[in-house]
Amino acid sequence: MTLDRTSPFWQSVDARAMALPRCGDCGRFHFYPRPVCPECWSDDLAWQPVGGRGAVWSYTVVRFAHGAHEGWKTRIPYVVALIELEEGVRMMGNVIDCPVDSVRAGMAVELAYREYEDGLIPVFLPAG
């Protein structure tokens, strides 16, 4: 089901310019898109592209796709991380194009996009 609340996120990803909802009242970004600003309950939300820089907060190397999304079962080992974006939000994402054992907390990453057989998703690459 397509929701008014979430579809702009996926449209921004498709345009390779990921945007997140930002509150017009308190100025905070949030992720994932929710019906109101979860901080101040304002519904004055606007979509704003992110800069794309972030750092790894935590990470895991998945070596057995336990209950995971079908497409990922064929991609093990893969890294799932929680990324803190410079906009002050944390989101989940895959760190790719580096050895899976090289990912560490605090590592600087930058946003990119990758086409998989099940669709285009935002991903993160080691920065620099």
Add this chain to the structure above:
Amino acid sequence: MGEGAAIVGIGETRVGKHPGRNALDLQCEAVRKAIADAGIDKARIDGVYALGSYIQPTQLHGLSVIECLGLRPRLAGVVDVGGTVAFITMVQNAMAAIDAGRLEVAVCVYGDNAATHRAPGTHGYVAQMTTGAEEFEEIFGSSIVVSYALLARRYLDLYGLEPEEAFAPIALAMRRHATLNDNAAYRKPIDIEDYRASPWIAEPFRRLDCSPVVDGAGAFVIASPRVARGLDVEPVSYLGAGSQATHKIVSLTPDIPDLGMAEAGRRAFAEAGLTPGDVDLLTVHDGFTASISITVEALGFCGPGECGRLAEDGGLGFDGALPVNPHGGLLSQGHVGGMLHVLEAVRQLRGDAGPRQVRDAEIAAISGNGNIFSICGAMLLGKGLA
């Protein structure tokens, strides 16, 4: 507050595999056993708190239990907040109703057929059954295990620990307990070499860090002190409880020291007028080894990052300084949602735990977390009527 309430009956099915039976069948068996244990007529049950299957979700589950067992309760509800906190919340609700004179005898029940009725190709509970917002996590290859692995990695980084020192001793301690429980699904003794040989699932978790799902159910009966005094059973009193919710999916988790567990524990201890030093045994919802570390430390039973060392020194054993999950926990008895953690605490306080009995057990703490430490809860029970 009125006079409080007491748990007066417990019942559990065999854990393992029950092909051909669904969650409702298993739950009805557990309720029948709990009622028989209490020695009370089923006509006296005027409250039913139930949680249905996650593997094969159904609606209006409480009414199914009521109808199948021919009950006529005045109050009924489904409580779905996850791992052991659901059952702590059932007790809090039943307590409040008993205090207000709205009911006298309630039964609380949960069970699932997660081992035999899971979808082909899946292991355990898949993410969309519980996490929600899966559009923003599942698409990155996440799952329940991945979510907890992210929290566990943060834990290790925060305290500068390796999984072999932080988590392995916990897996071994739970398995040792399961060897003493004839209703545990995983009873083969293991040592550190078995742990090292256990395959990675999602680092830092090996298979032995993860709880296996089983089929099974448990139920307990909670009653007013007036009813409890008239029964031929050792009552176990409610002393206090607390909970704290903070988030739902792991992307939005607070950092380890800011999870709701510490606050939940403070509330439970304050209500009971007790401190961690008063507790004789603890049952902890242990979906993963790291769940025990995070919980035991947040509740103040040891310092941050110290639980692995405590386990290594035998401290978590039923015969140790802080007995944790003498029944083997989710990790080695098998995952029945944490309901059996409540039953084990009651069994221990009654002195009915056989070869794994904790000596002189008078105060038990029960704690758990729903989803990914999204809601945390703690409850204190005491031997006899308060």
